[in-house]
Amino acid sequence: xxxxxxxxxxxxxxxxxxxxxxxxxxxxxxxxxxxxxxxxxxxxxxxxxxxxxxxxxxxxxxxxxxxxxxxxxxxxxxxxxxxxxxxxxxxxxxxxxxxxxxxxxxxxxxxxxxxxxxxxxxxxxxxxxxxxxxxxxxxxxxxxxxxxxxxxxxxxxxxxxxxxxxxxxxxxxxxxxxxxxxxxxxxxxxxxxxxxxxxxxxxxxxxxxxxxxxxxxxxxxxxxxxxxxxxxxxxxxxxxxxxxxxxxxxxxxxxxxxxxxxxxxxxxxx
Amino acid sequence: xxxxxxxxxxxxxxxxxxxxxxxxxxxxxxxxxxxxxxxxxxxxxxxxxxxxxxxxxxxxxxxxxxxx
Numbered sequence: 001x002x003x004x005x006x007x008x009x010x011x012x013x014x015x016x017x018x019x020x021x022x023x024x025x026x027x028x029x030x031x032x033x034x035x036x037x038x039x040x041x042x043x044x045x046x047x048x049x050x051x052x053x054x055x056x057x058x059x060x061x062x063x064x065x066x067x068x069x070x071x072x073x074x075x076x077x078x079x080x081x082x083x084x085x086x087x088x089x090x091x092x093x094x095x096x097x098x099x100x101x102x103x104x105x106x107x108x109x110x111x112x113x114x115x116x117x118x119x120x121x122x123x124x125x126x127x128x129x130x131x132x133x134x135x136x137x138x139x140x141x142x143x144x145x146x147x148x149x150x151x152x153x154x155x156x157x158x159x160x161x162x163x164x165x166x167x168x169x170x171x172x173x174x175x176x177x178x179x180x181x182x183x184x185x186x187x188x189x190x191x192x193x194x195x196x197x198x199x200x201x202x203x204x205x206x207x208x209x210x211x212x213x214x215x216x217x218x219x220x221x222x223x224x225x226x227x228x229x230x231x232x233x234x235x236x237x238x239x240x241x242x243x244x245x246x247x248x249x250x251x252x253x254x255x256x257x258x259x260x261x262x263x264x265x266x267x268x269x270x
Numbered sequence: 271x272x273x274x275x276x277x278x279x280x281x282x283x284x285x286x287x288x289x290x291x292x293x294x295x296x297x298x299x300x301x302x303x304x305x306x307x308x309x310x311x312x313x314x315x316x317x318x319x320x321x322x323x324x325x326x327x328x329x330x331x332x333x334x335x336x337x338x
Contacts, residue, residue, distance in 0.1 A: 069300065074285065076296050080322070081287040084329050093337050139284065201318050208300050209307035210315045222319070229323060233330065 003157050006148055009195045010161030013144050016188045017137040018169035019180045020102070024133030026173070027106030033123035040121075040130030047131075048138045055146045056155060069207025071147040076200025078140070082193030083230050089186055091237035096186050103178075144196075151203055194230055198223040289332065295325040 028037035059067065088094035110129060121127045145162050149155030172180060202212065202219055212218035286293045299321035306314035 069304075073296055073300055076318075076322070077285065077287070077293045080292050080296070080326055080329070081289075084289070084292070084326060084333070087326075087330060088333055093334055197322065201322055204296075204300055205303060205315060205318045208304040208318075210303060210318075211313055212315050218315075225319070226322070229326070233326070237330070237334070 003152075003154060005195075006152055006154055006157050007161035007164075009192065009199075010141075010145055010148060010158045011165045012188050012195075013192045014141045014162040014165035015169055016185055016192065017141045018166050019185055021134045021137040022169055022173045022180060023103045024106055024137075025130045026178070027103055027110055028126040028129040028133075031107045031110040032126035032129070036121050036123035036126035037130040040127040040132075041134050043127075044131045044134035044138065047135055048142050051139070052142045052146055055142070056150070059146055059150050065207055065209075067207070068151060068203045071151060072200050072202070072204025072207050074143075074200070075147060075196050076204050078143075079193055079196030079198070079200045082189060083197050083226075084193075086186065086190040086193045087230055087234045087237065090190065090231075090234035092241050093237065148199070151199075190230065194223065194227045198226050201226075289329045291332075292325050292329050295321060295328075299325075 025037055025041050028040070059071070062070070085094060089096050106129075110125065116124055118124050141162060145158045146155070149158035152158075169180065198219060202222055206212065214221075299318055303314050303317045306312040306317065
């Protein structure tokens, strides 16, 4: 895998999760208490940094063949989860992820929750809401950064992709001061699902002892093949659903699959 | 005890996700691949891609059936 593909995959995965985390922090900050929301965010970022710092060297100690088998298998399971959800969303069987709607729901529940602080945190609800949002959204990205980086021997490149994505999302978030509803999140998730599934398949099979025809060049077949499988399945399922029910289940399902990235545009998720 | 259960459930959900059969299928397919490679000397590179197509298709079929 080239460094560019590594950076782009991590960038896409990280950007998607960062957009979702931003929505939660914005909801906690605007409806509750900005100071506590930012404290929760900082605590979550610190916890994620400790997780990556602990996981990175530990993973580096695993023999390379075993690393590819275990990490590849986990990436493949993750990838299939992302791809499955992306196909269900694109075909209308699952509602498209909508940041504006997610923000409204978070604000409503945050506004209704009881107040109260603990220690230096003046609003415990805002703190925990931000902490959980950032930590949970970031954990999968931390895993992708560590595994992709270690498998390719390019942890700094993977970290670069993640940092660029977070900085970009925070920058845009500060500029617009609103949930990033116009980010093509569902398409990005589709792309990440394709990439995780392709790399997970490649690495785990290698870890099991397989020698791929064409070695690394096999990825150039696997990635487009999985993209065609995912997009083709989504189109087929949407047609079947529309023909069977007369109308799609979501507001605008047609906007999902056609905007999903092409195989050549590179990878994605659920 | 409750904390340990929550911790275990979190990691189960994080790793396995919505459909445990997909994770189990991946494990079985990888075991079969390793068995063919190391036991029978067959370079079974084709097995995992076939398994991916089958597992994804079956999982989507279950999801669609559940939605109806």
